[in-house]
Amino acid sequence: MKLDRFYPIFDSAKWLERLLPLGIKLVQLRIKDMPEDALRDEIRRARDLCKQHNCTLVVNDYWQIAIEEKCDFIHLGQEDLDGADIKAIRAAGLRIGISTHDRAELNRALALEPDYIALGPIYPTILKKMKWHEQGVEKLTKWRGLIGQTPLIAIGGMNIERAAGAFEAGADVVSAVTDITLNEDPEARVKAWLEATR
Ligand SMILES: Cc1ncc(COP(=O)(O)OP(=O)(O)O)c(N)n1
Numbered sequence: 001m002k003l004d005r006f007y008p009i010f011d012s013a014k015w016l017e018r019l020l021p022l023g024i025k026l027v028q029l030r031i032k033d034m035p036e037d038a039l040r041d042e043i044r045r046a047r048d049l050c051k052q053h054n055c056t057l058v059v060n061d062y063w064q065i066a067i068e069e070k071c072d073f074i075h076l077g078q079e080d081l082d083g084a085d086i087k088a089i090r091a092a093g094l095r096i097g098i099s100t101h102d103r104a105e106l107n108r109a110l111a112l113e114p115d116y117i118a119l120g121p122i123y124p125t126i127l128k129k130m131k132w133h134e135q136g137v138e139k140l141t142k143w144r145g146l147i148g149q150t151p152l153i154a155i156g157g158m159n160i161e162r163a164a165g166a167f168e169a170g171a172d173v174v175s176a177v178t179d180i181t182l183n184e185d186p187e188a189r190v191k192a193w194l195e196a197t198r
């Protein structure tokens with residue numbers, strides 16, 4: 001199934017309730033540091049909202065809850081892979097997206113036949129501290145040549161102005177967080193993203 005070219009990431013179901021009606025078709029719920037009961041509630045709400053809006057939900061990190069709550073897509077980073085039961089995830093029918101930052105991580109990801117590969121940070125990010133410097137769009141072109149038909153996600157410091165360059169370099173999808181969540185008008189920004197990527 002083809003992924004939408006715009007892939008925003010939010011840290012609560014409240015954001016989804018607010019912005020999915022604008023037409024987002026691919027979204028990630030990325031929650032850190034929340035007690036399990038509250039986390040499960042957020043994932044359930046996000047799942048139901050996405051169903052209502054015909055949007056694909058990707059759950060970050062929490063693959064066991066995603067299986068239990070019958071979600072259908074998870075995102076795993078390299079550290080998440082260390083503790084993940086890929087067989088169980090696949091047996092439950094979930095799709096898997098994987099983060100990569102260098103060749104070793106890419107090789108590890110490709111061996112798992114993921115449903116997308118993310119490369120980042122393409123530009124510097126203010127969302128989280130990372131050991132990786134900005135990779136640049138040229139690395140998207142390199143990844144494009146290495147991953148065949150697997151969808152390629154550009155993440156890290158992305159904004160609308162930078163998206164065209166990422167697509168030209170070989171990305172299929174562009175993902176963004178703070179360009180939307182820290183914008184003074186997130187609704188207007190999402191509408192502009194949708195116009196730029198459709
Ligand atoms: C689309 C996308 N790409 C990369 C990440 C980062 O995943 P990870 O390295 O596991 O870091 P955390 O997001 O869990 O802090 C992502 N979530 N989504």
Ligand SMILES: Cc1nc(C(=O)O)sc1CCOP(=O)(O)O
Pocket residue numbers: 099100119120121122124125126127128155156157158175176177178179
């Ligand atoms: C969550 C995440 N993962 C990255 C990676 O490179 O793996 S960069 C990133 C943060 C993206 O946020 P923003 O769009 O605000 O820069």
Ligand SMILES: [Mg+2]
Pocket residue numbers: 060061075076077080
């Ligand atoms: Mg993770």
